[in-house]
Amino acid sequence: MSFPLRWRLLDEGTGATIIDCTDIEGLFVDRVFPREPLYERYTLLSCAPSGPLLAAIDGTGPTWFGNFVVEGAHVPGRPASERCEDQCRECFENTEELLDVRVVGHRPARDGSGLLDIDLEGHRRDDDNNRGGTIAPPVVGYRLFAWSTANGSSEETPAGGCRDIAGLFHQRPDIWPPGPPLTLLGCRRRLSGSFEAELAHVRVDGTAHTMGWGQRVIGSVVATRPSTLGDDLVDVMLDARIPEPMATNDRPLWDMWRAGGPAEPNLWAKLDRSDRYLWVRAAAVHRSHAPDKPAGTVSHLDGRYVTDFDAFFCAIGEAVNGPGGWFGGDLFWLHENAATGDGGATPGFRMIWHNSEVARTHLVPGYDRKSWLPAVTFDDLVRYLTEDGVQLELR
Template structure:
């Protein structure tokens, strides 16, 4: 696809899924906009109630029971791993180091009551309040996996005990609302077998820059054409209504951020500071997608200045460190693992270097222990990334941090 062919287009639809193994990916077309891609997130559901029946608690779960009725009767997560009967392992179940693929995870869990269990003397029934971490690629089974009980653990396999049964976990939950999209000003390629009603489109969405290059993968669209009509945006262009949307829509406020990069990117630092945390996360993601390729690292031993005035959350830190190293709109990691990778080199700065962290008192007040519920997607809830976590990573790479 040439630059001229993409003139005025913002999104490229690339079919990476329907061809035979070894066949090249197929460009289905490009479009100016996707109505329904940028939407406000759904409100969070209320917490659910679960019961561990016949439970023999251990470790942090036992500790939480000592604090019933207080905020300390809480755990970030409980992994429920079925204890299968060897001769009745479910089809499709496979094991890994700590468990199996039938495992489910409860998150943001508060123990609300304990009572003696009728199942067996010495065991307890525990009522919990929290959420199930539902992954879009995994469908929650309506029935419990066959087995003799459940092993309870943290995600890093710290023992929490075991139980004979659970209630409230394996059940049908309301389906996520369907968010149909419309491709606006879509120019189909010859490879697209007709944008007609009933045709299924399955494609990755790639953002197109003003110069025609693509930058970043922004979800997968798999939907059926409901209607196709001529677009007011030009001859040969179509507006195609689909019956479904992308798996993970982008927050509505991110449209402004996308437009900024389409227009050439930020021209001054700290423009990200006006956004809330959800959009700061989108900012660092766009910065990573649009980073210049092939530029050499600045030499080791340099000093960089981190403007800490607006580091009120971990995503603000990633925006700020990106700009400290690589200038306005720069990228230098968007999570702890990515920060590690950037410090190995190839992302703008060779280690070791000196980092002068100005207004560090702001981060000291905000990057503290706790539980991160900032995302509207429960899958991303987890313990906070703290200032100490960042300092540990810097120390591992011999980065000298000077606080100011």
């Protein structure tokens, strides 16, 4: 029996094929990723609150204020009154962002300073600084800033300062822990030595689509064994792990794209938002890179199922490039494709957004607990598209 080759390792430096294989044990795992963040309690010690933090304590403002930035007041040797106005390395490395934060309590500071100890609940942005949040930076006190989310926009507002922060710097579980050691199953030749490789998904037509940084393979061959997939095939065991493995129940999505992609539009509509995000990601990996359609081409966006941010990208991808098409997955790529092209549509194209009232109803101001930022609204998307030259008609 002949088994299809589904995956390919490409040398990161040259792009040359290192090896093809039928499957990869350790790429799909029985977990859900990324893991939901842990909500934690932090205490601002000897704090002098101001602005929205003071309002949360005295009852004149809400106790919830979205995101919260703590910035090292100064490093030893720098005057305490001096704040670097540029985005210097020291400032960046001594800053932490807390997400979805609310005030849950306060009391007089235990040090007798006349200031307050203030309890917050929220969680730390996992890709921020200070050795992954495990080690407190070498600073003397912290400046505090709240990110206002009023009217759907973000604005940094000073919120006072504190001597120290309890509960922030400690070891945490990985939000997206790496997978187990990999085994390349059903390889047609042996492999040895060490390598740094990009992983590519091979479709039935033989085209290979690189997966991205989170699925790179860096390591060495540990052992080789005969494969149960065929007498002339081998399995290659590695000490490498996938940095961001995929969940087993996402495998049918990749199998569909391997077989040629979605055969009709709106197959994503029955998915929840997390899986719609994965749909857009798969569409990005498998995009065709065909020339932009001629000027004057009209795209029709089916808006019946645009009930969240990721659904919009599923729908606009299919409006421009057909079932399973991609036209960006975030605001950066939406702008790049609409304003500069190379996404399937010549800039200045006309798009008719059918059933736009669905998105107007669902994409409203608020706090988005997927991006941990103010929600992107229907009005935002309309403004971004029109500012980038799209001739948008709402129906």
